[in-house]
Amino acid sequence: MTADVQGWGMWLALSAACIGTYICRAAGVKLSGHIHQDSEVFRWLSAVTYAMVAALTVRMILMPLGLLATVPVLLRVVICALSLAVMVSSPQRRLVPALLTGTLLMLAYGVFRASP
Amino acid sequence: MSRFANRREAFWQGIRDALGAPVLVLFAGMVGFGAMGRSHGFDAWMTGLTSLLMFALPGQVVMLEMFISGSSLLAIGFAVTLTSTRFVTMVVTLFPQLHRRDRNPLLYLWVHMLAMTAWAVSMREFPRMRPQHRLNYFLGLALPCWLISPMGTVLGYFVAGWVPAAVTLGLVFINPLFFLLTFTDVKPWANRIAIGLGCVLGPVFYVLDADSSLLLTGLVAGSLAYWVDRRWLRPRPVVVQT
Numbered sequence: 001m002t003a004d005v006q007g008w009g010m011w012l013a014l015s016a017a018c019i020g021t022y023i024c025r026a027a028g029v030k031l032s033g034h035i036h037q038d039s040e041v042f043r044w045l046s047a048v049t050y051a052m053v054a055a056l057t058v059r060m061i062l063m064p065l066g067l068l069a070t071v072p073v074l075l076r077v078v079i080c081a082l083s084l085a086v087m088v089s090s091p092q093r094r095l096v097p098a099l100l101t102g103t104l105l106m107l108a109y110g111v112f113r114a115s116p
Numbered sequence: 117m118s119r120f121a122n123r124r125e126a127f128w129q130g131i132r133d134a135l136g137a138p139v140l141v142l143f144a145g146m147v148g149f150g151a152m153g154r155s156h157g158f159d160a161w162m163t164g165l166t167s168l169l170m171f172a173l174p175g176q177v178v179m180l181e182m183f184i185s186g187s188s189l190l191a192i193g194f195a196v197t198l199t200s201t202r203f204v205t206m207v208v209t210l211f212p213q214l215h216r217r218d219r220n221p222l223l224y225l226w227v228h229m230l231a232m233t234a235w236a237v238s239m240r241e242f243p244r245m246r247p248q249h250r251l252n253y254f255l256g257l258a259l260p261c262w263l264i265s266p267m268g269t270v271l272g273y274f275v276a277g278w279v280p281a282a283v284t285l286g287l288v289f290i291n292p293l294f295f296l297l298t299f300t301d302v303k304p305w306a307n308r309i310a311i312g313l314g315c316v317l318g319p320v321f322y323v324l325d326a327d328s329s330l331l332l333t334g335l336v337a338g339s340l341a342y343w344v345d346r347r348w349l350r351p352r353p354v355v356v357q358t
Contacts (some may be wrong), residue, residue: 047309
């Protein structure tokens, strides 16, 4: 397997993916030249973007690829809920404490799972 | 009254704001990606370059997974591009807030450093500063985020073997958690509703068709949220009696 992956196919895939991603960024620059920030189009596109970003975030939490997928989904949701509670517990928003809460809980689960 | 005396000060404030949660989030996510590349048998150069040149974590993961599963080149390019369509609207909602003088062809260069992290922070901070300071603030914010990514990836690649799985688990979780937390800072009601609907509809569309699900969710949930806001939530324009 390892030897196959090193081939030219991988470099082509990387190039295709980089070009595709950059085209999206460049298209944004091109389009942004015609849009005013007080316009209705701008408000609509903001809502569309936030919906996309929300969908992506939920996907990373509920349907992750890789290591996170080995953690029970209920546990992932509970840890998210606890971190959100820490975040909104102050009007100033406790971003770093909330991030630490989630990360340490996840780490604790990993340690607990690894212990026999 | 202005928050910054000049553009240089705005740039340094951007750097300072980056060197906290944003850099940590990118770093952690990329360490996770590096470890993933290692476990799938990619070479270190390749994995690091992906973070430098693509700099879009969800797309990078999709590319890796699809390549492993033996998808065609065309399918990989298509799926990754669909995953990256969010950049179109992210740029379109961020760059019109820049000063007119800064909206020049150089943006085609700067835009490569835009990722979800810098976008989320800029959307929150831009309204609190004058337009002429926004580009420099953004550059200060985005540059460390971009540079840390290949470093995190290569580090993740090399430590993958001996770091306990529990640590990697904590690191890969920081990324989605950060975005979830930043949603609580979003102010306009249309965007709040869009986030709520996106969270609900996202998984539904994902089950229907994974590749196009982000774009579809964005269009359906975003348009619905915009419409609800416009129809019911906005203050009615004052009708002048004559």
